[in-house]
Amino acid sequence: MLLYVVSAVYVCYLAVKGLSLPATWNALYWIILLFAAFNALSRSFQREDGGRQLYLYTLVDPRSVVVARSVYNALTMVVLSLLSLLFYTLFLGTEALEQAAIGQFVLSVMLGGIGFAAVLTLIAAIAARAGNGLGLMAILGFPLVLPMLLAVLRASKLALDGVAWSVTSTYFGGLVLLDIITVTLAWLLFPYLWRD
Amino acid sequence: MKHWWWKFLAIALLLVASIAALRVPLSPALVHVSPSRIAPGEVTIEVTGYNTRFTDGMQAYLVNDSQYVCPVRVDVIDASHARIIAEVPAGMRASMTDLVVQGLTYPGAFFTEGLGEGIERGACGPRANKLDPSGLAFTFPNRSILYESIRNLHFHVPMWFTMIALMGLSVWHSIKGLGDGSLDRDRKAVSAVHVGLLFCGLGLVTGALWARATWGAFWTNDVKLNGAAVTALIYLAYLVLRGSVADAHKRARLAAIYNIFAFMLLVLFLFVVPRLNAIDSLHPGNGGNSGFNDLDLDNRLRVVFYPAVAGWVLLGLWLYDLRERTARLAEQLDR
Known part of the structure; x- marks a missing residue:
């Protein structure tokens, strides 16, 4: 996964060589992260072939499985997004970050990563159940991630422009709310998905 | 007769509302x-x-x-x-x-040009009881930029009302279907989505034409347009998901789960996120644009608009009913 992100960043570096415009810098970063999220999270239910699933099914409550998966995926996405941010700034420069409120930007990156993980965990489970991998996951997941992507793009753009916390906090509040609702929905729906 | 009186009501409402929407003159301006x-x-x-x-x-x-x-x-x-x-x-x-x-x-x-401290007030101000030449006629408001295209209000907006009603119906059947695992519910849910997508397409077309006439482009980067695009993508994805599962019971379950999950997020996106950045929307009622409520003499529009909404929603339910029945017959023939 890390290799994927690093190579994506490096391709961007080869293509643009130093970005000073915050809007473009921001957009490129989120595009990389979006595709990284799809790639990383599509695997979360794929490794479960029949035997292992039956084993888990007899042992634990499906709800704890989906919550555990969501938490694990959220952690993965946070680590992944922070690492890709590190490589991104290393390769593409920090010119765009000059006026930024760094704390807010990192917060928006983390919330974005958690949000992607929250939405895509259930989608990955559905896609794996349908017996169709990354292709179906992209079709099912993209329209649901898009709203979150728009909100997070706006929030991180504001953070890059160094806008005060009082303005951006509504976005962060909205993102947290969205994450909580998404995980709750997954928690409610997953048991139906699991029984065969 | 008892069971289909509402179809006559739908026809009557649609006829009255559509004729009024197209024939009522605009007030002079x-x-x-x-x-x-x-x-x-x-x-x-x-x-x-x-x-x-x-x-x-x-x-x-x-x-x-x-x-x-x-x-x-x-x-x-x-x-x-x-x-x-x-x-x-x-x-x-x-x-x-x-x-x-x-x-x-x-x-x-x-x-x-040539501004200063003020002039002597002329003696030709508004007359006390001026006679409006069309004061008694029933007309639609004549607004700059909108002009005749204001009639589209009675077509474009009811499409989205109908779509949301049908998608809501679909989710209702999906929730019920997840509970009892019946394939009847699944057929109802997918029929509602089919008809809802039709209205989504009509809403996009009427909206694109209206946007071209008033904003100058068929598509703009607007919160509500993004919402419409996401809605269309979600339900197309729903159909793709159905297409990729062969087993009927499994398909019913997976589709119902996706339908519920997507609809809840969609409601959040359509009705909550726009509140976060309402400033960006070109649509009425957002970002300082005047909406339905503060449109002057809006009651003239409402008189036609509400019957139009009711008529289109009923037509949508009628189409759904037909679609569901043909799907059931097709299944029985296959068996």
Whole structure:
């Protein structure tokens, strides 16, 4: 996964060589992260072939499985997004970050990563159940991630422009709310998905 | 008869609302004024009206910061064209001057030069009991930019109401279907989505035409347009998901789960996220644009709009009913 992100960043570096415009810098970063999220999270239910699933099914409550998966995926996405941010700034420069409120930007990156993980965990489970991998996951997941992507793009753009916390906090509040609702929905729906 | 009275109601509502939406005239308004800039001295102003009845001896005057400038002469060319010759005094206070003809105002008609401390108030202000030439007729508001396209309100908006109603119905059947695992519920849910997508397409087409006429482009980067695009993608994805699972019971379950999950997020996206960044929307009621509620004399629109919504929703339910029944018959034939 890390290799994927690093190579994506490096391709961007080869293509643009130093970005000073915050809007473009921001957009490129989120595009990389979006595709990284799809790639990383599509695997979360794929490794479960029949035997292992039956084993888990007899042992634990499906709800704890989906919550555990969501938490694990959220952690993965946070680590992944922070690492890709590190490589991104290393390769593409920090010119765009000059006026930024760094704390807010990192917060928006983390919330974005958690949000992607929250939405895509259930989608990955559905896609794996349908017996169709990354292709179906992209079709099912993209329209649901898009709203979150728009909100997070706006929030991180504001953070890059160094806008005060009082303005951006509504976005962060909205993102947290969205994450909580998404995980709750997954928690409610997953048991139906699991029984065969 | 007992069971299908509502179909007659749908036809009646749609006929009345559609004929009214297309036939009711727009109220008279001034649509064009030239020149756009006036300076002290004599100016000749060409006024174009829409649905107006200009007559000789009609009242016309300029308004600048509640001070009136009376014309030297008013020549009526025809019912919707007139030439006004006025002696503009120096020293008006506001930089924008309005034009009033026959009680119709064209706000901000002229950039005004030669500003000063104010002028003597002319003696030709609004008459106490002016007679509106169309005061008694039923008309739609005539708004700049919108003009005749305001009729589209009665077609474009009901499409989205109908779509949301059908998608809501679909989710209701999906929730019920997850509970009892019945394939009947699944068929109902997918039928509602099929018809809902039809209305989504109609909403996009009517919206694109309206956007071209008023905003200048078929598609703009607007919160509500993004919402419409996401909605269309979600339900197309729903159909793709159904297409990729062979087993009927498994398909019913997976589709129901996706339907519920997507609909809940969609509701959040359509009704909560726009509140976060409402400033960006070009749609009425957002970002300082006037909405339905503060549209002047909006009741004239409401009288047609609500029957139109009811009619289209009923038509949507009727289509859903037919779709569901043909799907059931097709299944029985396959068996």
